[in-house]
Amino acid sequence: MASKPDRSAPLPTEPPEQLEQHEPPEKQMLSEQAHARLRDAIMRGDHAPGEALKPQALAREQGVSLAVVREALVRLVGEGLADRLPNRGFAVPALSDRRWQEVAEARRTVEPAVLRMSVERGDLDWEARVRSAHHRLARTPEYLPQEGRNYSDAWAEAHRVFHRTLLEGCGNPVLLETFDRLWTASELARRWSAHRTPERDAVAEHRALEEAALARDADAAAALLTRHLGRTAAGLQPDPPTD
Amino acid sequence: MASKPDRSAPLPTEPPEQLEQHEPPEKQMLSEQAHARLRDAIMRGDHAPGEALKPQALAREQGVSLAVVREALVRLVGEGLADRLPNRGFAVPALSDRRWQEVAEARRTVEPAVLRMSVERGDLDWEARVRSAHHRLARTPEYLPQEGRNYSDAWAEAHRVFHRTLLEGCGNPVLLETFDRLWTASELARRWSAHRTPERDAVAEHRALEEAALARDADAAAALLTRHLGRTAAGLQPDPPTD
DNA sequence: ACGGAATCGATAATCGATTATTTCTTCGAT
């Protein structure tokens, strides 16, 4: 066969990145790339909830074989980013408002406790990273001027990094993994939920969180985070006792 | 093919078994069965930590193709029951004592908070299930007479069900999923850790947990669970500053 | 016409084989 496995890259919209001389980080497996791309597409909302994720179509789009896409989909299912219906394939999870509430509650249950640990244990390097992450978050525009309808990808990422960095002082990878999982579920649910943002001052809340954390006030930080998460979820609750 | 799906005698090769409603257990996909079998094998300790899980060997053993075993392995990786080394295959996770501590700490961080919610919210059905689970746990022999070296499978399962049932009153599937994940990691780590059980009265601790939960004493239950989990982890701590 | 069985097309699941990478072995130069 051709010694160059160069398949015509179907990505003409990729010029913003500098071309590297050689690609040591490109040693990734195809299934890894496919997984990352599918993950981003789902998180970005490219596919509607409940929409079928057909291996054949995806394989053709990405220029890879069925096995590769299938492995990516299996992984996505494990991460909660896809549903699997036995003998009926994969689909974008159709998340109910109920589910969104459950994820939000789980975050309120877990994250304040982890933040408390983090504030008590974090070292100087952690402090520096908290400052860095907050600075980046504060300086990133929340909404993209042209898009407007949703958060910008850059802000969403800065937001995630800030919240994660706050917790990273705990030094426990298992807890951070739990956070990652909950955050992913939360972001996916939020993207499709009919939530009206209740005119909140997220900027001030984040700044207060940063200050409490760096002041080593674990109780205050945990309380602030609890309220922060509560307000996020409150934007959805129309009729609590409807069940 | 030739089989007529009429109601008279669809399956002449079926021995005179008792009439089952239908056979949904056999409708499983091969990858599902392979996943379950591999999972059990790893949790049972059939493979040593760090041992390579070779798709070819496993496929031959189970009489299925590579794709099936591969899918099972990918899923296991997502559940933390296998490690993946890029281009070097899969392996049983080699868990350090450090990791075991991290999992134990994560449980101490998460589970008491969930138990508190559960005690506050659990309904009558939950109460009944707690009693049932505790009864089963209390009446199941912890060690198998002939085996002796480890917990019996029946006790391990009853133990898991008891702890899970305690938390199920919270009514939040996301939190229960988190528990499941932590429990699995905990059990796997415990199986291979050089832990000496520090002569504890687990039976009494479980009974106290049951009583506090059914008495709706959330604070007491959470405190008991924290100590319960702390004692489990304490059996390992020989040298904290060994790093 | 209506209800249900048989058929057809689409797609999920599985398989056998090919390609690429790593690891082990061996050979050669210092």
Next chain:
DNA sequence: ATCGAAGAAATAATCGATTATCGATTCCGT
């Protein structure tokens, strides 16, 4: 004899094709 490079064997990753299953459509008996 040792270190290192070339080659061989093993196995991971990927592919193309086959089989099984689901859903919709068509066809037939009442």
